[in-house]
Amino acid sequence: MNRFVSSLTAAAALLATITPSAHAEFDVTTLKKTIAASIESSYPQLDALYKEIHAHPELAFQEVKTAARLAAEMRALGFEVTENVGKTGLVAIYKNGDGPTIMVRTELDALPMEEKTGLDYASRDKTNWAGREVFVAHSCGHDIHMASWVGTAKTLLGLKDQWRGTLMFIAQPAEEIVAGARAMIASGLFTRFPKPDAAFALHAGPFSHGTIFYRSGVGSSAADGLEITFHGRGGHGSAPHTTIDPVSIAARFIVDVQSVISREKDPNEFGVVTIGAIHGGTAGNIIPDSVQLSGTIRSFKPEVRAKLHAGIERTAKAAAAMSGAPAPDVRMAEGTKSVMNDPDVVAATADVLKAAFGDKFRVSPPGTASEDFSEYAGAGVPSMMFNIGVYDQERIDAVRNGGPPIPSNHSPLFAPVPKPSIETGVTAMTLAVLSAFDRHAKGK
The missing domain is CATH 3.40.630.10 (Zn peptidases)
Structure with missing residues (x-):
């Protein structure tokens, strides 16, 4: 020193x-x-x-x-x-x-x-x-x-x-x-x-x-947190017809939510929705009764941010409805501007x-x-x-x-x-x- x-x-x-x-x-x-x-x-x-x-x-x-x-x-x-x-x-x-x-x-x-x-x-x-x-x-x-x-x-x-x-x-x-x-x-x-x-x-x-x-x-970019819980009905993996499979609902959402980016957002404006974590189930032959997703939402402009939020919630509810599942819990927490x-x-x-x-x-x-x-x-x-x-x-x-x-x-x-x-x-x-x-x- x-x-x-x-x-x-x-x-x-x-x-x-x-x-x-x-x-x-x-x-x-x-x-x-x-x-x-x-x-x-x-x-x-x-x-x-x-x-x-x-x-x-x-x-x-x-x-x-x-x-x-x-x-x-x-x-x-x-x-x-x-x-x-x-x-x-x-x-x-x-x-x-x-x-x-x-x-x-x-x-x-x-x-x-x-x-x-x-x-x-x-x-x-x-x-x-x-x-x-x-x-x-x-x-x-x-x-x-x-x-x-x-x-x-x-x-x-x-x-x-x-x-x-x-x-x-x-x-x-x-x-x-x-x-x-x-x-x-x-x-x-x-x-x-x-x-x-x-x-x-x-x-x-x-x-x-x-x-x-x-x-x-x-x-x-601005950053917002995303947490979604998809609810289903658990059961045996060999009898999926007796269940409502939240894993397939979550998978459908993960793919479909990208259409908000590719088809709803102006392509000249920045916006990203990323799912970084998915948690559900314990074994390959058990269909769980819920799945949790965690993700992040990024944007520059407030109007793009609002469009992404609305599109995520609508897509999550639609994915659940397609399987006759209860409405998911969707939580979007404001991170930082x-x-x-x-x-x-x-x-x-x-x-x-x-x-x-x-x-x-x-x-x-x-x-x-x-x-x-x-x-x-x-x-x-x-x-x-x-x-x-x-x-x-x-x-x-x-x-x-x-x-x-x-x-x-x-x-x-x-x-x-x-x-x-x-x-x-x-x-x-x-x-x-x-x-x-x-x-x-x-x-x-």
């Missing part, structure tokens, strides 16, 4: 000659080099943090050890840390004179799935989830996010002669079940602590490290990141996955989320030449290359925060 502080002190001295008073005056080339030197000096600690978190992930609202680990890191840097905000979340505040409050968010939680990467730091941890023992894995990149979050905090403190205001670093639980942001807001995130003037988050993705994708406006990237925040940040990353800083279409980072914008905080790549370019090129596909987020084989991915995350987020301080200092 002492070596890291010394390196940041030297970096700050070097940067004292750089005054980011306007975007055009940012010496981004020099600034990027200085940030890179600071990251290099602290990378052994960031690498150890990343691999520790990767090897010992925790599920939504169970992230006790992960949160404690990050809290210790931030306290060591001099942040004032409050734990248990939104159950397992934490808020770290660092005040550096008068100025705006800029928020940086990371997620804490992992996924209930088995990692199959074969890495020497792969997770083999298990826990209880929904009443059963499951493996746990950071197969979405939240461990990359956490290491980048801590690295950004360290780097910004080394550059504190370059900004005035308050850093608000939050570590949010339960992003994977889109419940953590609401829990933190309900726990007083914007009443117990300063309401940010701007907020940033990043997300790792299956493209080349050093590349950043961004967009203004809609950045991700689309991420909306604030145009002013994006424009200011894009000026700086384009200068730093050149043609590797690219506009992308909206993502079809969902993110509860959207809740902060919904609470009135101008926000921006961007995406960073995590794979070697050679591996990306191999796919184009007929090689194996790149494992994406939520794949058991998802395996970011740590160092360049974290370096990109820290560099981009540090520059984004500095650009936000500069914009607010100029009253924009």
Whole structure:
């Protein structure tokens, strides 16, 4: 830690000659080099943090050890840390004179799935989830996010002669079940602590490290949960005529509901209905009396969302009616809205990141996955989320030449290359925060 502080002190001295008073005056080339030197000096600690978190992930609202680990890191840097905000979340505040409050968010939680990467730091941890023992894995990149979050905090403190205001670093639980942001807001995130003037988050993705994708406006899809119970009449598998088979009803629904997408929704508009889990029965020769389905509904626009909801309920009832079964129980729970990237925040940040990353800083279409980072914008905080790549370019090129596909987020084989991915995350987020301080200092 002492070596890291010394390196940041030297970096700050070097940067004292750089005054980011306007975007055009940012010496981004020099600034990027200085940030890179600071990251290099602290990378052994960031690498150890990343691999520790990767090897010992925790599920939504169970992230006790992960949160404690990050809290210790931030306290060591001099942040004032409050734990248990939104159950397992934490808020770290660092005040550096008068100025705006800029928020940086990371997620804490992992996924209930088995990692199959074969890495020497792969997770083999298990826990209880929904009443059963499951493996746990950071197969979405939240461990990359956490290491980048801590690295950004360290780097910004080394550059504190370059900004005035308050850093608000939050570590949010339960992003994977889109419940953590609401829990933190309900726990007083914007009443117990300063309401940010701007907020940033990043997300790792299956493209080349050093590349950043961004967009203004809609950045991700809305997400709703779907739970359906089909009721039937159980009996012997050799005498289906004496039963009402809920397995066949569920199968019919799973196929038929896709006609809502292909024949009712405007093909120019995004919408997805996916059934990810089906549970029913105990043995091959027993027809059960009920089957449960779980799924997800994704869309960008409210009118498409409403059409999907109506089509799902109508199709479920029709599938049951065709077999003379009772009406199913259909439950559609609102998850989270689309991420909306604030145009002013994006424009200011894009000026700086384009200068730093050149043609590797690219506009992308909206993502079809969902993110509860959207809740902060919904609470009135101008926000921006961007995406960073995590794979070697050679591996990306191999796919184009007929090689194996790149494992994406939520794949058991998802395996970011740590160092360049974290370096990109820290560099981009540090520059984004500095650009936000500069914009607010100029009253924009």
